[in-house]
Amino acid sequence: MIWTQEHEELRRLTRAVINKHVNPFVDEWEAEGIFPAHKVMKAFADAGLLGIGKSPDDGGMGLDLSYEIAFAEELGTISTMGICSAIGVQTNMCTPALANHGSDRLKVEFLRPTIAGDLVGCIGVSEAGAGSDVASLKTTARKDGGDYIINGSKMWITNGIQGDWICLLVNTGTENAPHKNKSLIVVPLDTPGVSVGKKLDKVGYRSSDTALLFFDDVRIPQANRIGEEGRGFIYQMEQFQEERLFVVARSWRMLDIAISETVDYLRQRIAFGKPLLDNQVIYFKIAEMQTRIEGVRSLLYRALEVHLDGQDVTKLASMAKYMIGRMSMEIPMELTQFWGGQAMMNDTFISRVHREARQTAVGGGANEVMLQVIAKQMGIFPKS
Numbered sequence: 001m002i003w004t005q006e007h008e009e010l011r012r013l014t015r016a017v018i019n020k021h022v023n024p025f026v027d028e029w030e031a032e033g034i035f036p037a038h039k040v041m042k043a044f045a046d047a048g049l050l051g052i053g054k055s056p057d058d059g060g061m062g063l064d065l066s067y068e069i070a071f072a073e074e075l076g077t078i079s080t081m082g083i084c085s086a087i088g089v090q091t092n093m094c095t096p097a098l099a100n101h102g103s104d105r106l107k108v109e110f111l112r113p114t115i116a117g118d119l120v121g122c123i124g125v126s127e128a129g130a131g132s133d134v135a136s137l138k139t140t141a142r143k144d145g146g147d148y149i150i151n152g153s154k155m156w157i158t159n160g161i162q163g164d165w166i167c168l169l170v171n172t173g174t175e176n177a178p179h180k181n182k183s184l185i186v187v188p189l190d191t192p193g194v195s196v197g198k199k200l201d202k203v204g205y206r207s208s209d210t211a212l213l214f215f216d217d218v219r220i221p222q223a224n225r226i227g228e229e230g231r232g233f234i235y236q237m238e239q240f241q242e243e244r245l246f247v248v249a250r251s252w253r254m255l256d257i258a259i260s261e262t263v264d265y266l267r268q269r270i271a272f273g274k275p276l277l278d279n280q281v282i283y284f285k286i287a288e289m290q291t292r293i294e295g296v297r298s299l300l301y302r303a304l305e306v307h308l309d310g311q312d313v314t315k316l317a318s319m320a321k322y323m324i325g326r327m328s329m330e331i332p333m334e335l336t337q338f339w340g341g342q343a344m345m346n347d348t349f350i351s352r353v354h355r356e357a358r359q360t361a362v363g364g365g366a367n368e369v370m371l372q373v374i375a376k377q378m379g380i381f382p383k384s
Contacts, residue, residue, distance in 0.1 A: 001301035007070045010052070014074035017047050026079040027347070029207035033199075035083055037120045037162040037209070041090055045117025050091055054099050058107055059115040065242060068092065069304055072246045076253025079349065081356040082208030084250050085363075089158045090114065092246045094121035094167040096239040097184050101227030110165055110186055122189070124154040124168040124213065125236060131156075131362075132369040134169070134236060135178035139215065141170040141185060143222065148172070148185060150218040153197070160211025161199050163189050168215075169232050172225075182232035186224045193218035204356035240365065241313050244321040247364045248300045251324045251357070255331050256293050258353045259286065262335045265342075282338060289331050296323045315377035322370035325361035332357045 021043040029035040044050050052068050054060025061067070068091070075084045098111050113119040130137040139152025150170060157166070165188050173181030187194065197212035227235060263286060266277035277283055303316035332354040336343035339350050346352075361367045375381040 001066065001304055003066075003070065007067060010049075010067055011070050011074050013047055014049060014071055015077065017043055017049065018074065018078055022083060023077075023079050026083070026207065029083070030080060030352075033206055034161065034209050035086070035207040037086060037159060038117070040083065041087070041120055042117035044087065045115065050087075050117055051115035052091070054095070054111070054115055058099065059112050060099075065245070065307055066304055068242075069245060069249045069300070072249035073253045076250040077257065080205070080207055080352060081250070081254060081359070082205030084254075085205065086159055086208045088243075088246055088250065089123055090121055092243055093123040093239070094165075096242065097226050097235040098167060098186065100238070101184075101231075101235055102186075103223070106186055106224065106226065114165075119164040120159050120162055122157050122159045122163040122166040124157060124166040124187075126156050127153060128155045132366045134233065137169060137171065137182075139168070139170045141172050141183065141220075143172075144219070146223075147219050147221055148225070150185070150187065150193075150215045150220060152215050154213045154215075156200065157211050157213050158208055160213055161196060161209035165189055166213070167226070169236055172229055172232070179233045180230050182236075183229050184226040184232040184235055185220055186226065187215075187218065187220055189213075191218055191220065204352070204359060241307070241317040244317045244364050245300060245303060245307070245313075247360060248296065248317075248320045248324045251328055251360045252293055252297050252300065254353065255289075255324075255327060255357065258332060258335055258350060258357075259289055259293070261349055262286070262338055266338055269340075276338065285334060289334070292323075292327055292331070296320060296327060299323065315374060318365070318370045318373040318377070321365060322367055322374065325367040325370065328357040328360035 021040060041050065048061060049071060051060030052063050052071055053065060056062045075087060078084045095111060095114055098106060102111060110119065114121050125134060127137050127139065141148035141150045165186055168185050168187045169182055170185060171181050172183040175181055193216045195214045197214055200210045200212060202210060263277065266282060267275050269276045299320045303313050303320055306316060307313040336350055336354050342348050343350055372381065
């Protein structure tokens with residue numbers, strides 16, 4: 001992948017926003033258990049960064065995915081993955097289907113204000129019994145005149161406390177065809193019948209407001225449906241590959257920073273008369289970790305080039321997502337060993353990485369699901 005001067009300028013701009021509006025306040029927001037989503041989104045929007053891949057007609061830049069990946073890599077420099085994920089929901093999870101398949105009215109009412117940072121969006125797919133298995137979700141929307149009546153619940157909804165609207169995946173058909181009976185519907189979160197069950201108490205991502213949402217006879221116009229009825233599963237799958245590449249980009253960057261921070265600490269920490277870094281068992285392990293980082297980064301860039309060439313990237317994106325998932329479980333665990341007692345302190349960066357990176361192996365498709373997708377792409381998955 002060849003990065004241009006335009007890519008580097010976008011990186012510089014993203015870092016400037018993070019260094020001014022985000023990182024100086026992360027510890028405070030982590031302690032409070034929430035960050036000011038509207039304020040932060042507006043800061044990124046004012047820099048033009050919430051619509052990098054969206055049409056200029058809707059307030060975006062109209063750039064290709066390589067610019068969004070460059071943006072995601074810089075988001076990996078945020079001192080908590082929680083805020084990084086919240087921004088990713090805004091840019092690459094709740095808006096792609098709306099941008100690609102939504103009506104002009106929906107774009108004016110929801111997409112453009114979201115790109116402008118005036119609205120905060122959510123994506124409503126996961127349920128308590130349906131995470132990686134999207135086809136098994138239970139939330140329903142039945143027709144009543146010109147409306148849908150929505151009933152059900154959604155779990156682990158990022159931006160769920162402060163969000164203004166949600167791109168909701170629901171069952172709009174009763175037939176036993178889980179891939180053909182779903183639709184995406186835009187639901188304003190101040191609609192009667194929508195309620196927040198509770199703000200979820202998480203091990204990591206403390207400053208990212210994550211909620212359990214309930215929908216009790218929520219009446220929404222059918223005109224709020226995105227695209228065709230029954231195509232919601234397809235629309236959701238369309239954006240999963242780009243979402244997974246986004247996750248890989250932000251996650252390798254955070255792991256890379258964690259390694260660098262650890263190296264700096266090991267140079268300064270003297271034990272038995274010499275820096276800890278001088279121990280072969282340590283610098284060999286650090287070298288191995290850095291090699292793994294470069295490997296997944298190269299796979300990410302190869303997948304990106306294939307995507308930009310208009311080819312199917314499902315296999316490569318799934319491989320990259322699986323690799324970063326494994327690394328996000330293993331590398332932080334190994335690094336904390338080198339920090340000794342400091343790794344047990346909540347106010348150290350490495351302890352936060354240890355808590356937060358683990359989620360990479362789950363969100364956006366669990367490791368096991370990625371292996372299943374890869375096996376299908378290889379033609380070795382057993383036929384039912």
